[in-house]
Amino acid sequence: MATEEYHLARRRQVADAVERLIAERGFEGVTMARAAAEAGVSVGLVQHYFSSKDDLLRYAYTRVTERMLARALHRAEELAAHRGSIRLALRESLAERLPLDEARRAEWRVAFAFAARAVDLPDLAAVRNRTEAAIRDQLAQAITNGKECGEVPAETDARSAAVGLLALVEGLGLHTYLDPALPAPVVLAELERALAGVLPGECRHYG
Amino acid sequence: MATEEYHLARRRQVADAVERLIAERGFEGVTMARAAAEAGVSVGLVQHYFSSKDDLLRYAYTRVTERMLARALHRAEELAAHRGSIRLALRESLAERLPLDEARRAEWRVAFAFAARAVDLPDLAAVRNRTEAAIRDQLAQAITNGKECGEVPAETDARSAAVGLLALVEGLGLHTYLDPALPAPVVLAELERALAGVLPGECRHYG
């Protein structure tokens, strides 16, 4: 009965409830009692599986970032298989991080809430930095591939370019989320412009 | 004795204390009692001048954004007077918003803390959107000026470009602040690359 599998499932059950709470009421809306209620369990259970609230939050954030990363990797593989242009691949995977529809808005809100708290909580910052670095590597790899087939100028520093693209997407995300007056086409056009800056060429081979 | 001037000074005294608290302990570190202590006054005084904590925070944020905006305007005038290149002017005023030294880190932390809360508090979001729009206008104006003297291609949409540049700077700021492993030169280089994307030319006349 003490299966590890079972324990893991309970931890996830609570962590998922935390995500839902953040999406609905923001970070401030998360309390031990509410997390328990949302997960349909008792406060005692939550305490049993997490040594403190910080521990719970760190676990929940790790889950969020792992999911984001897994999606990025999956998408990269998918596109490698289909051999589309690198620029197209980058556009897709970057645009996916923008809060342009309700589902993405909810996800974005959760991820951003954690990022904002990471400014004060080094634990969360560490989780975040690890993930961002992995995503940057992913982007940098794609850009490097682009060099080989002429989509990207040889003198481009792939790692720097990845930093810039990722930062742009995060900034655009914040604006998009907060300012309903900002039209989505403008946001996407700016992403496109930035991509054009990095990948002036086009090619059909990938990887 | 009931001079308006006096009232204003007290309000500012408390609002400044709030800023210091955020810079030192983050948004969570702000309580009515601590704000009063930091300002060197009683809790009663704070309550007397602000109808609620939210009111106090909104006032403090308004002050922060007004200062940022005033600085942007001042810098624009300064550069118009000296007639440097527009690209130089944009670089300066954008780089200024990055947390690259301790003073800017503190300012950035305060501004970001408010922006993060703005996700949940529409009052703060309104304050923010107003300011961001003004700064974007400022940038857009500079870019438009660039068209007249050939620094900027005629087909560029100045407003869109401003959105992109501002978003990039905000994203770079977040990365810079959270990730000490990210070298400052890379961040500045990416800002430069983005500027090159918008202003491929150079010219010496401004305004």
Next chain:
DNA sequence: TTAGACGCAATATGATCATATTGCGCCATG
């Protein structure tokens, strides 16, 4: 000179939370 309003201090109130404590049912094992 006194009535009252204003500016503020001190303290009370009550809500909310994270966490500590206690104990109970159930299952495995002896």
Next chain:
DNA sequence: CATGGCGCAATATGATCATATTGCGTCTAA
């Protein structure tokens, strides 16, 4: 059938806060 430990539920504890209340000194104006 004991017994002991594990998984949890229920509740207690104490801290922290925003805000309400109360009252006091001082300046103003009649």
